[in-house]
Amino acid sequence: MADKKVRTRYAPSPTGSMHVGNLRTALYEFLVAKSQGGDFVLRIEDTDRERYVEGAVDIIYKTLKEAGITHDEGPDIGGEHGPYVQSERKDMYLPYAQRLIDEGKAYRCFCSKERLEGLQQESVGGGYDRHCRDIPKEESDALAASGAPFVIRQKMPLDGSTTFEDAVYGSITVENSELQDQILIKTDGYPTYNFANVIDDHTMGITHVVRGSEYLSSTPKYNLLYEAFGWDIPTYIHLPLIMGKDEDGGVSKLSKRHGSTSFEDLSREGYLPEAIINYIALLGWCPKDNQEIFTMDELIKAFSIDGISKSPAIFDYDKLEWFNAEYIKAMTPEQFLETARPYLTQALGDSGLDLSKVAAILQQRVTVLTQIPDMVGFLAKQPEYDKELFVNKKSKTTLENAPQLLRMSYDALSALKSWDHDSIHDCLISLAAENGLKNGTVMWPARIAVSGKAVTPGGAIEILEILGKEESLGRMKKGLEKLS
Ligand code: GLU
Numbered sequence: 315m316a317d318k319k320v321r322t323r324y325a326p327s328p329t330g331s332m333h334v335g336n337l338r339t340a341l342y343e344f345l346v347a348k349s350q351g352g353d354f355v356l357r358i359e360d361t362d363r364e365r366y367v368e369g370a371v372d373i374i375y376k377t378l379k380e381a382g383i384t385h386d387e388g389p390d391i392g393g394e395h396g397p398y399v400q401s402e403r404k405d406m407y408l409p410y411a412q413r414l415i416d417e418g419k420a421y422r423c424f425c426s427k428e429r430l431e432g433l434q435q436e437s438v439g440g441g442y443d444r445h446c447r448d449i450p451k452e453e454s455d456a457l458a459a460s461g462a463p464f465v466i467r468q469k470m471p472l473d474g475s476t477t478f479e480d481a482v483y484g485s486i487t488v489e490n491s492e493l494q495d496q497i498l499i500k501t502d503g504y505p506t507y508n509f510a511n512v513i514d515d516h517t518m519g520i521t522h523v524v525r526g527s528e529y530l531s532s533t534p535k536y537n538l539l540y541e542a543f544g545w546d547i548p549t550y551i552h553l554p555l556i557m558g559k560d561e562d563g564g565v566s567k568l569s570k571r572h573g574s575t576s577f578e579d580l581s582r583e584g585y586l587p588e589a590i591i592n593y594i595a596l597l598g599w600c601p602k603d604n605q606e607i608f609t610m611d612e613l614i615k616a617f618s619i620d621g622i623s624k625s626p627a628i629f630d631y632d633k634l635e636w637f638n639a640e641y642i643k644a645m646t647p648e649q650f651l652e653t654a655r656p657y658l659t660q661a662l663g664d665s666g667l668d669l670s671k672v673a674a675i676l677q678q679r680v681t682v683l684t685q686i687p688d689m690v691g692f693l694a695k696q697p698e699y700d701k702e703l704f705v706n707k708k709s710k711t712t713l714e715n716a717p718q719l720l721r722m723s724y725d726a727l728s729a730l731k732s733w734d735h736d737s738i739h740d741c742l743i744s745l746a747a748e749n750g751l752k753n754g755t756v757m758w759p760a761r762i763a764v765s766g767k768a769v770t771p772g773g774a775i776e777i778l779e780i781l782g783k784e785e786s787l788g789r790m791k792k793g794l795e796k797l798s
Contacts (some may be wrong), residue, residue, distance in 0.1 A: 320352025322522045324378075324385070327359045327509065328370030331576035332377045334629065335556050336566070337528060338594045342553065344383045344523045345595075345617040356388030358399045361510060377577045379586045382610045384421045394516040400510060407505035410513050410543070411466045412497045420498060422454050441494045442467070444616035451754045460715045466499040468539065476534040481551045482624045483527070486741060488534045496535055508532060512539045515548060521569040524551040527624075551619060554598055566631050580634075584683030586653070589638040597627040607640060619723055639681040657686035665694040671780050677774030692765050693780060696789055699766035701796050717797040719757040722749070724790045733783045738775050763793030 320342040326336055347354040360366055360375070375390060387393025397403055401787070405476035413418035445609040447469060449457075458464060470491040498509040505513070507595055515523060530552050540547045557565040558572025574580045580590055588609075595613050599621050608616065615618055642650065651673040658669050672690055680686060691697075711719065726745050730737050746756040761774035762784050770777060778786045 318519075319523055319597075319748065320347050320350040321355060322347040322352065322524060323355040323357050323515065323517050323518060323520050324383075325514075325730065326735060327365060327373050328368045328374060329362075329365045330370055331373055331578045331686070332598075332621060334577065334580075334590075334594055336464060337377065337381065337555070337577050337590075339524055339526060339553060339779045340378060341381070341594060341733065342599070342622070343522075344385075345613055346522050346524060346619060348614045349617040352521070353386040353393070354383040354384075355393070356398060356512060358388075358389055359507070359511070360405070360660070361400045361504065373578065381577065381591050382587065383591075391502050403510075403514065404504055406517070407510055407513055408499060408503060411509065414542055415466065415467065415496070418469070418470050420466050420577055421449065421495075422458055423447075423467045423495075423497075424449075424457055425462045444495055447495060449739060455545070463480045463501045465497045465501055467495040467497055468535075468542070470495050470535075470538060476537060476593065478533055478537050478547070479529065479717055480533070481619050482554075482622050483530065483552055486530065486533070487586050487795075488531075493535060493538070508535060509539070511629075512536050516540070516543070516545050520548055522549045522551060524553065527552045527554055529673075549619075551622065553622065554624050555669060556630050557626045558627065558693045559628060559630070560604070561712075565626070565628060568777055572629065573631050584687050585634060585638050586655075586683075587765050589634065589641040591633045593637045593709070594679050598623055598628065607637075607644075642680055642699065643678055644682075645677070645782055647674060647677065654680075654683065654686055657683055658690065661687035661691045662694045667780055675776045675780070679771045691772050692767050692770065693777070696792075697762075697766045699762070702791075703762045703766070704759050704797065706754075706758050708753035710752065710759045711755060713797070715755075716759045717794060719751075719756060720763055720793055720797065723756060723760045724787065727778070727783070727790075728787060730783070733779065735772050735775060735779050738778050742775065759793070760790065 324340040324343045326340070327779065328544065338658065344354045346352070356374075356378070358371055360371070363722045371389075379383065384390070387395060387398065389396075389398040392398075402584050411420060423442075425442075425445055429445075433441070445707075446454075446467075460785055470493040476490055476493075477485060477487040477488050497506050499505055509673070514520075530608045532551075533550060537547055558568040560566055568575055574583055575589060577587075581587060587667065587721065591610070592606075592608055595608060600623060601608075601616050601621060605612075605616070614617050633643075640697075642653075645653065647670070651670050653672050653674065655669065658672060661673065662669070676686060676689060701713065705712055722745060723742060725745065727738070730741055741754055743753060745751075749756075757774040761770065761777060762768075764774065764777050764781060766789075772780075781789070
């Protein structure tokens with residue numbers, strides 16, 4: 315196997331939006347392949363029609379694209395191992411099952427639904443009692459030819475054990491006596507998931523299978539199929555569960571009550587795709603050094619399977635927010651303006667304000683994009699505020715000195731000929747100096763009067779500049795009236 319080209323596959327079932335656990339599987343499949351110069355394949359597993367959700371395939375394409383996880387082969391781009399949609403492969407499986415019947419490794423089971431249900435109630439040996447396993451070949455062929463419905467089951471070894479190596483969990487052994495004679499083909503002629511995924515992985519030349527640890531217990535069954543066919547078993551990489559922090563301090567499997575759990579929802583909430591991917595990459599994989607911020611190319615270079623941990627990963631929304639803030643800060647001002655524009659427009663509409671200036675005061679302060687409208691809304695419309703806001707201990711402002719301080723700024727700013735950052739800055743700074751005041755003592759009342767908020771992105775100077783002279787002086791005048 316060593317000299318085979320590495321091929322991995324992401325095999326989602328189109329059942330809705332993409333959970334971060336699935337996205338992590340996709341990312342690691344991609345990274346396992348790309349870090350070794352291999353190919354990454356997308357296969358849509360849509361045979362479970364009951365769980366099929368209309369539109370879910372498009373969400374898969376869209377999510378992978380936004381996340382920067384690009385496949386080399388798949389339903390939309392083709393490839394030499396197609397078709398890549400399981401329902402389009404449905405005629406491929408039966409001949410493989412037939413081959414196992416011919417070789418005495420599988421058999422037709424004619425048991426009725428009622429008989430099987432009865433077995434479950436009596437709970438004989440915990441499942442199917444292998445009733446049809448030894449029906450003579452002629453009899454079985456004749457029954458099938460007569461139109462009797464049947465499923466095809468695999469003959470599991472009756473004794474011994476099956477051991478396999480998982481790249482993350484190590485060596486795992488199960489007693490064969492615990493394994494059911496699993497169904498490979500259902501009465502309708504279509505394969506079970508367990509059968510189809512083995513046939514698909516083999517015929518697509520998959521060398522590494524990355525999937526959630528919930529598949530660990532099925533893996534011996536898959537391996538017995540590979541062995542029955544005499545095929546190479548792929549390298550298994552099972553990933554630990556992703557947990558969320560509970561309110562009581564404990565942890566449990568990540569679910570909606572912990573917060574958003576799908577890529578779609580997180581991105582709607584204002585997290586950048588790059589930040590989500592960067593964070594998810596580290597949910598279960600640890601780089602050799604302490605680097606935290608990774609571009610996709612850097613991930614590809616740094617990734618190695620032995621860095622994957624088997625202990626459950628904890629999805630920490632605060633940490634995700636930290637990554638998001640780092641990605642926002644690292645953008646160019648132009649990039650940030652474009653990213654922030656929908657949120658700025660939502661809050662500022664046709665206020666005519668210079669959005670690039672607004673973006674400039676936000677970029678170092680925003681941690682999640684959806685915070686933007688609330689942070690800047692005051693620029694479009696000043697909120698009602700309480701005059702107590704003028705009181706600030708650190709700036710040494712009180713209800714007694716605020717009117718006079720604000721009046722001084724108002725007069726000085728009114729006299730300004732040009733209204734730009736430097737003029738406003740120089741004006742207010744010299745005002746403070748001339749009167750022997752701290753800068754903050756002059757800035758605080760001015761900022762409160764123009765914003766009506768205790769906390770604003772940007773200080774008095776930036777806000778004055780963005781609002782323009784007329785609006786600023788109008789707001790200061792109202793502040794004076796409020797204080798009088
Ligand atoms: N279709 C399966 C799922 O979405 C894929 C499991 C696998 O990777 O084999 O869970």
